[in-house]
Amino acid sequence: MFDVLVIGGGVIGASxxxxxxxxxxxxxxxxxxxxxxxxxxxxxxGVVHAGFDAAEGTLKAKFNVEGNLxxxxxxxxxxxxxxxxxxLVVAFSDEDLNTLQxxxxxxxxxxxxxxxxxxxxxxxxxxxxxxxxxxxxxYAKTGGIxxxxxxxxxxxxxxxxxxxxxxxxxxxxxxxxxxxAFTVTASDGRQVQGKIVVNCAGLYSGKVAxxxxxxxxxxxxxxxxxxxxxxxxxxxxxxxxxxTPTKLGKGVLVLPTVDNNILLGPTAEEMDIPDTETTQEGLxxxxxxxxxxxxxxPFYNTITSFAGIRAYSDRHDFIVEKSPKVEGLINCxxxxxxxxxxxxxxxxxxxxxxxxALLPLNKNVExxxxxxxxxxxxxxxxxxxxxxxxxxxxxxxxxxxxEQITEGEIICACTENxxxxxxxxxKRRTRxxxxxxxxxxxxxxxxxxxxxxxxLPLTEVTxxxxxxxLLQGVSK
Ligand SMILES: Cc1cc2nc3c(=O)[nH]c(=O)nc-3n(C[C@H](O)[C@H](O)[C@H](O)COP(=O)(O)OP(=O)(O)OC[C@H]3O[C@@H](n4cnc5c(N)ncnc54)[C@H](O)[C@@H]3O)c2cc1C
Numbered sequence: 001m002f003d004v005l006v007i008g009g010g011v012i013g014a015s016x017x018x019x020x021x022x023x024x025x026x027x028x029x030x031x032x033x034x035x036x037x038x039x040x041x042x043x044x045x046g047v048v049h050a051g052f053d054a055a056e057g058t059l060k061a062k063f064n065v066e067g068n069l070x071x072x073x074x075x076x077x078x079x080x081x082x083x084x085x086x087x088l089v090v091a092f093s094d095e096d097l098n099t100l101q102x103x104x105x106x107x108x109x110x111x112x113x114x115x116x117x118x119x120x121x122x123x124x125x126x127x128x129x130x131x132x133x134x135x136x137x138x139y140a141k142t143g144g145i146x147x148x149x150x151x152x153x154x155x156x157x158x159x160x161x162x163x164x165x166x167x168x169x170x171x172x173x174x175x176x177x178x179x180x181a182f183t184v185t186a187s188d189g190r191q192v193q194g195k196i197v198v199n200c201a202g203l204y205s206g207k208v209a210x211x212x213x214x215x216x217x218x219x220x221x222x223x224x225x226x227x228x229x230x231x232x233x234x235x236x237x238x239x240x241x242x243x244t245p246t247k248l249g250k251g252v253l254v255l256p257t258v259d260n261n262i263l264l265g266p267t268a269e270e271m272d273i274p275d276t277e278t279t280q281e282g283l284x285x286x287x288x289x290x291x292x293x294x295x296x297x298p299f300y301n302t303i304t305s306f307a308g309i310r311a312y313s314d315r316h317d318f319i320v321e322k323s324p325k326v327e328g329l330i331n332c333x334x335x336x337x338x339x340x341x342x343x344x345x346x347x348x349x350x351x352x353x354x355x356x357a358l359l360p361l362n363k364n365v366e367x368x369x370x371x372x373x374x375x376x377x378x379x380x381x382x383x384x385x386x387x388x389x390x391x392x393x394x395x396x397x398x399x400x401x402x403e404q405i406t407e408g409e410i411i412c413a414c415t416e417n418x419x420x421x422x423x424x425x426x427k428r429r430t431r432x433x434x435x436x437x438x439x440x441x442x443x444x445x446x447x448x449x450x451x452x453x454x455x456l457p458l459t460e461v462t463x464x465x466x467x468x469x470l471l472q473g474v475s476k
Contacts, residue, residue, distance in 0.1 A: 002028045002165070003359060005184060005194035007172050007208055009036030011148060011340055012332050013200035014155035015347035020355070021162035024362040028192060029156065029164060030184065032171035032204075034465025035425040036418055037152040039202040041340065042428070043226070043276065043308030045253055045263065047240050048144035049338040050087055052107025052115065059318040061110045063342035063349070068112075068142060070344040075146060078154040079373025081258035087143030087240040088118075088127065090293065091136045096244035100138040103244075107140065114141035127237055129294045143240055147258050148340050149428040150374060153418065158371045160417035162364060167192065168418075169465070172201075175212045182212075182328065196358055198330045198350060199323075203274060203311040205333035214325040217333045221274040222310040224266025225282035227290075230301040230436050234260035241293055252289040254297075259431070264290040264297070266308065278305040303436055310336040320346055322354055330354050374429050377409050399449070400442040402435020410446060414453035421454055423447060424464040443470070 004020055006013045009031035020027045029036075048071050054060035075082035091097045100117055107115045116139045123137050124130060160166055171187040175197070185191050201208040206219040229236075234256070243251030255263050267282045283305055290297055313319050313334025323329035330350060335342070352361070377385065377395060388408070389396040395408035413420040413429035420426045423433065426446050433439030433446065447461045447470055462468040 001181060002026045002194040004196045004198060004355065005030060005192060006198045006200055008200035008202055009156060010039045010041035010200060010202050011152045011343045012335050012346060014152045015343040016198050016200060016350050017164050018155045018159040019347040019351040021159040021164050022364055022367045024364050027164045029166045030170045030172050031168050034169050035422055036156050037149045040308050040311060041152045042149050043306050044148055044340055046145050046148050046257060048146055049341045050140035050143040051110050051112045052103050052140060056106060056109045059320055060338065063345040064338045065111045066345035067342040071144065071146060074344055077369040078158055078371045080151045080154050082144060082146045083258055084144045085239050087140040087242060089138040089242045089244055090134050091244050092133050097136055099244050103138055112142060127239060129236055129296060131293055131295055145258050153429060154371055157417040162367050166418050172208060196328050196355060198332065200332045203309055205331065209331055212326045212329050214323040214329060216324055217319060217331060218314040219311050219334060221271045222312060223269045223271050223307050224310060225278045225286060225307045226263055226265030226305060227283060227286055227302055228304050229262040229298060230303045231260045233262045233298050233301050236262050252286050254290055254293050274309050276307045276309060278307050304438055312336045320349060377406060399445045400432035400435065402437050403431040405430045405432040407449060410449045411453060414450055422462050422464050426450060
């Protein structure tokens with residue numbers, strides 16, 4: 001019997017799990033996919049928003065500002081890449097300039113520091129590739145960027161190192177409560193028991209709440225498509241560039257990633273049946289808008305496109321509350337943007353505010369907040385690398401040529417918490433396959449290492465779980 005079951009291994013479930021692991025509790029994360037971080041937390045802009053966007057008094061505004069302040073410290077503890085690169089909301093007309101004044105006032109009311117309206121000249125000095133049509137901007141110096149999957153995986157890994165249990169391929173499909181405890185059943189019949197359940201199921205949080213007996217949550221899906229440019233474009237822009245929001249929407253962002261790629265997007269398309277396909281129409285829209293923001297975008301350096309799905313609620317704010325219908329169920333639902341930024345603050349509130357009122361929270365005296373960075377090897381000096389290679393020659397063998405990832409690092413990804421069992425899982429943990437050739441050279445070698453580490457035949461290695469097997473009909 002667990003004290004707390006967390007359903008959903010996205011950044012919200014991951015943050016709640018890690019916060020829980022600071023206490024002397026038996027905790028377990030249930031994830032329906034074969035790996036963690038397969039939902040919205042995998043495919044988003046990675047912006048640590050400053051907090052001027054959400055209306056004063058909303059949970060979005062509160063958790064955004066608090067989360068922004070917490071993010072740097074958490075990333076330091078976990079060895080996750082984070083950059084306080086600053087955000088610019090760019091104006092292209094007098095009307096936009098007026099809107100910037102309201103955004104600044106809203107930000108100040110929300111408690112955001114270091115907000116400044118800057119002129120076209122100052123703007124061009126900061127970002128020389130910005131369009132000549134730009135007339136000014138709101139500069140938010142506290143805006144940042146983070147790698148969303150590195151953060152999510154590290155939060156879960158750190159929680160597991162501190163005693164949390166993870167069940168993957170566990171799609172929770174039903175629940176019943178008896179004698180003060182929930183029994184949650186998976187689609188394959190497995191069962192697990194817990195006194196409290198935290199529903200962090202993203203797009204499916206409405207469905208999960210419903211099978212617990214709470215029909216109060218309605219979730220909609222909105223797709224966002226992106227284009228990613230190669231690291232060769234590093235420095236094309238250094239801050240996160242937003243359009244000034246209008247009645248027609250927010251337009252696209254042009255921004256660097258923490259790994260020095262350039263990201264363009266997202267679109268915003270309502271969907272009845274969620275899918276993460278990219279479309280010609282969506283990508284053309286991104287190109288058209290990005291060209292309005294910046295000149296000379298090196299589109300020839302495009303290496304991939306991808307899409308993520310926002311899960312929004314009909315309340316148009318985050319839902320972070322005790323279920324009004326089921327005692328012991330806590331819902332974290334409708335966590336659209338700025339959910340990534342807000343995750344640390346949401347987790348603190350869920351654990352200290354909501355779970356603390358239901359269970360005694362005694363400190364886990366052995367809690368270790370630190371974790372070795374996923375990309376530790378790359379950042380070592382040649383001397384340090386040679387020492388490691390002498391002890392373990394697998395670190396001397398480069399598997400991913402584009403990103404210079406070694407066999408040793410891939411073995412680590414397959415053996416350390418939370419273990420990668422798929423090619424995409426290795427990719428998110430090591431960056432093997434994230435480079436210019438997008439895995440064209442290294443994928444077979446990565447698959448072989450996964451097979452070896454997990455004691456699997458090569459035919460059972462998948463790209464991303466379920467039936468995405470890489471090979472068919474191979475006898476070895
Ligand atoms: C296009 C886009 C851009 C965004 N940009 C930003 C940004 O720049 N900054 C920012 O702060 N936020 C941003 N966001 C928002 C942010 O990504 C989300 O708020 C956040 O990732 C939500 O995390 P989550 O854990 O709630 O959901 P998810 O990451 O979707 O996780 C939910 C998990 O639950 C699992 N699950 C579902 N049902 C079950 C079940 N029955 N049993 C077990 N497991 C289940 C899923 O498989 C999934 O892993 C963006 C979102 C999108 C889509």
